[in-house]
Amino acid sequence: MIGWLQSLDVSLFRFINSSLSNPFFDKLMPFVSDSPWFACILIAISIWLMCGGGARGRICVLMLVAALCIGNWLIVDTLKHAVGRVRPFHVLDGVHLRIGMGDSFSMPSSHSANWFSAALILFVYFRRSIWAMLPLAVLVAFSRIYNGVHYPSDTLAGAALGVSYSLGVIFGFDWLWQQIGPRWFPVWHARLPSLARPIFNDVKSTDETEWLRLGYVLIAVSLFLGLAYIGSGKIELSEDEAYQWIWSKHPALSYYSKPPLIAYAQFVGTHLWGDNEFGVRFFSPVIAAILSLMVLRFMTREAGARLAVIVIAAMTVTPLLALGSIVMTVDPLSVLFWTAAMFAGWRAAKPEGTTGQWLWVGIWMGLGFLSKYTNLAQCVCWCVFFALWPPARKHLRKPGPYLALLVTALSMVPVLLWNAQHGWVTVRHVASDGQLGEAWHRTYVLDFLEMETGLLHPFFFLGALWAAAAFWRRGRNDPLSLFFFSMGAPLFLGYFILSWHSRVLGNWIAPSVIPLFCLAAVYWWKRWAEGVRVLKRLLVAGLILGAEVVLVLHEPNLVAKVLHRKLPAKLDLLRRASGWKELAQIAGNACDGKSTFIICEHYGFTSEITFYLPEAKRRVQSNPFVFYKATKRADNQFYFWPNYLDRKGENALFVRQVDPPALRPDWLRRWWNHDENLLVLDTPKAEPPPAEIQRQFESFTDLGFRNIVANGNIVRRVQLIECHHLR
Secondary structure (H helix, E strand, O other), X not given: OHHHHHHHHHHHHXXXXXXXXXXXXXXXXXXXXXXXXXXXXXXXXXXXXXXXXXXXXXXXXXHHHXXXXXXXXXXXXXXXXXXXXXXXXXXOOOOOOOOOOOOOOOOOOHHHHHHHHHHHHHHHHOHHHHHHHHHHHHHHHHHHHHOOOOOHHHHHHHHHHHHHHHHHHHHHHHHHHHHHHHXXXXXXXXXXXXXXXXXXXXOOOOOOHHHHHHHHHHHHHXXXXXXXXXXXXXXXXXXXXHHHHHHHOOOOOOOOOOOXXXXXXXXXXXXXXXXXXXXXXXXXXHXXXXXXXXXHHHHHHHHOHHHHHHHHHHHHOOHHHXXXXXXXXXXXHHHHHHHHHHHHHHHHHOOOOOHHHHHHHHHHHHXXXXXXXXXXXXXXXXXXXXXXXXXXXXXXXXXHHHHHHHHHHHHOHHHHHHHHHOOOHHHHHHHHHHOOOOOXXXXXXXXXXXXXXXXXXXXXXXXXXXXXXXXXXXXXXXXXXXXXXXXXXXXXXXXXXXXXXXXXXXXXHHHHHHHHHHHHHHHHHHHHXXXXXXXHHHHHHHHHHHHHHHHHHHOOHHHHHHHOOOOOHHXXXXXXXXXXXXXXXXXXXXXXXXXXXXXXXXXXXXXXHXXXXXXXXXXXXXXXXXXXXXXXXXXXHHHHOOOOOOOOOOOEEEEEEEOOOOEOOOHHHXXXXXXXXXXXXXXXXXXXXXXHHHHHEEEEEEEEEEEEEEOOEEEEEEEEEEEEEEO
């Protein structure tokens, strides 16, 4: 029976793929199956439904997203690997392959599942959509067979799955709403009794308790998803994460480039969960949840729960803050303690503020300084606030602010002691980062604004700048808005001014983001109350755009799934956190049996190979296997730890970083037209090791170049050199 069905499946495949072949289908079917325009149209329709489709449209889009995520990633992909059926062009002769070869298994067809899923959900909420969506779904399923990449049974299974799990999502969420709605959100449940059959009742209420509960739900869901994501191993450690993980193996009062708190956080995380990505990053989603909780509570108390939920939703879909929720560097700690000091300071600066409240301000600012030196700029923000708001100056005649300043100063003692013992290397390093000693040869202000527009979301960034300018122009009479302005604008303006002279990295302004977002929320909420109705649609569009960007940020391969185009390296913000396992494996294989240790010319390479090469990870504390090149002056933290110069006569492998190939100038057009040759595949020039390495070894053998590929892009290149007989 099974053999007969397989024979029928192959016969139908050959009939559709070969017998029905004609010039019109040869042009139409590849377009239907592989064109990004269909996905773009669906995305545009979804945005229109969210912005102009009312509550019914927003429920429909949420169901679409849930069904596609649950169905495509959890069900279809799992079944593909479980069944393991290879595509027909791999096993059948004479297949007419009209599009590119898929790199996944054949059964079931994810295209069919996704399109039939979308058709069903749109039909449930908008009946007339069936006249367009069902023919499109059938056409897409047929095109997969005609193009030679799926059997008919693959598409039938995909269609059945898409319909099944979409019904499960709709009625599953409706069942959940019936369970929690009457208890947690009684007013909203009375307004919308069913998610599967949305009929809206005219029920009004001024109580914002349900918005506050929604905020708690969003925070809990974000925390769960964040922990699940960092535990999935989707991305590898960034260079700074691996570097600071090594710091945690060498506890100290401070470190070359950063204060010590990040090393202590890594120490706790890895002792709880082990020396893996989850242990290193455990505190990043936890800190993001604490930040959102602080903003929710503060904004609810000062401006209302509904506005508070809007702020945390905007924070969730802002790329810079989203990165901080999955990558554990100094920035999450810096933003956490800056925000905690700001919220504590608002209570302390009120007329009834107490000395104890000012002490908490000092504690949070001190912890902020121990996280990142940028947080010391919050003292300047306080000076600006006292200068702009005369009623707060009465606290300057009390001990509170001075005790806060004293606590902050005491937190600097460990850093000062360490630097006094190590020649004040941190001072020189921080000064070199600002490039203040260099001549002014160009301005980086446009680079700075372009970078911040992308990292802070164009809608939210421009909205915050507009709000700050409008607030300053209109008299600065609202104390809460003035406080947010004082806590965010000075830091941002400081780096904006610096960008006229020096290059400024996009994350340097991170502590100013939340106060500026809160300022924008208060300002635009007032405009909303004045009747500017377009703000609601702009907000919804901004949240959708941000959610899409953050989704791609977490899963770069999603672009390939949706648009059938691999995300170019230029747009892959996580490319710096990929390809390191492959590099470690290449370095380990190259030195196996030939070299006794590895040398890198970059601290990031040293750290990543140490983390991802098992032997190096085991020996990181007592007997290192991977080293940064030995130098006569401090370039980074490795200078203060034992080096390899006492290993006389031994051989080493030197790993040199080479610039990856650049994209062609017209890369966006080529990418859209599916040109696989996006990269300028130049031949790198072999270079000798640095002068320090040449003096340390007797001879060298060039092993050539290696390309490190991730998500279809060359993310880095390295040159491997054998170094013989350490002098």
